[in-house]
Amino acid sequence: MKILATPLPKVRICAIGHWPVDRIDHGGFLILDDVVQKELAGIASLVSYDCKEKIFVQDTPAQYIYIPHSGAVRVAHQLADGRNQIVAFFMPGEPFGLGGNGVYLNSASALTDCCLIRIPRDALHELCNHEPRLQQDCLVGAMAQLRLSQRHLLIVTHQRVLKRVADFLLECSHQPEVFDSGRNVLNLIMDRSDIADYLGTSVETVSRTLGKLEEDGLVKRLDSRNLWLDQSRLTAVLNN
Amino acid sequence: MKILATPLPKVRICAIGHWPVDRIDHGGFLILDDVVQKELAGIASLVSYDCKEKIFVQDTPAQYIYIPHSGAVRVAHQLADGRNQIVAFFMPGEPFGLGGNGVYLNSASALTDCCLIRIPRDALHELCNHEPRLQQDCLVGAMAQLRLSQRHLLIVTHQRVLKRVADFLLECSHQPEVFDSGRNVLNLIMDRSDIADYLGTSVETVSRTLGKLEEDGLVKRLDSRNLWLDQSRLTAVLNN
DNA sequence: CGCACGATTGACCGAAGTCAACAATCGTGG
């Protein structure tokens, strides 16, 4: 981890679909008051992590919340039996590290090299108290997270792994950062083991399932990290 | 559904573990300002539902949020393939029906005969605007929901159903309303099919798994709705 | 009393986890 000395970039929060349209800019980010931006700049810092570096560990004191500025992050929960369940992936603008009274509920690590905006919880809490607008935004942010989590639940409870993978790929294809909707090509930012841990299955099964999808022409593996998708036929898989 | 004419009882929100201790009363509920209580009473109503009655349906306009006053509620999501995934059960004091911009994300139905406090969303939103304390409470409430949802995710992703059931029973045993911690007896408020839909498995497997747990002495079925539990041995199951 | 519903048990089979081998890719250093 390295604290960057450069001036803090504007805090951007992914907003599309969560906030009213008049609060969203052309890039799909939440529009924050200049005053709020300045106040956030006063308490936040910009930090960088190398790929695979740990950001925080579950059950340790939770000082900060983070918002990716560039790169991607993986948040997971370790269980007593050694399982490592990935709870969510976070892209630029999606805040993580919330929840949990004073301790982190999960662990976070860098999926790629990344720059994060880091905000101390107590200072943010303070700020919320005299900026009701920001408080409101936090609430909507928490709701958005809740929605993601419930969506994830629906994905991992598909009985057949084929559906889980199809649903997962479709979910990814809604992220413009990783999906080229002109060529229908999805750029996977995570490896097979991350996908397995996210879907509650094994690497072998993920690999085999992609094989089967490719056999049937719903997917083409350009290379291990880039997939061409037939979105409509993948959607059809979910109806059987 | 029936709107009850009786005066609205005090709004009680389950708070234990989520709010700071000085905001919690002796019963584990959130302490709300008298002014806030009065304002809530102005917009809320008390409604009753019969067992199995639908409360709201997913994808329909979301007018209200609900807080059970007595009884219990089941919230589920219907998928295109006909699956009915239960997302959560709600006990008295646990608000549901939040999230989703204007439409319900899930369907809710009464698990038992129940009385619910029903609050119009727009009026609540209004009220939050000039009651920052309440706004803050809503945020904490959303965080609590998020936590529940992530806990649920960890439960249903146990590879072996044995672990899912064990974890589920333990989770239930933390609810004082249904667990007699003196006798170690859990009163299940839902039937086998609800458990199956919550755990992402089938009724038969739930039944068989309870059978196996009973064989090994971790559980005793007093009747189909009442189980004696050996909590420590159930916990041990999760470590293998 | 008989019907309906929920719960349980049995038999069968397929999907997926596990172990193992192998291929491909990447990064490092000679």
Place this chain on the structure above:
DNA sequence: CCACGATTGTTGACTTCGGTCAATCGTGCG
């Protein structure tokens, strides 16, 4: 620039867990 090892991805063989279909049991209710 190539060679090597390390990491990641794919494929195969085997086994088991759990889903499905079906029959049976028990309880409550009309």
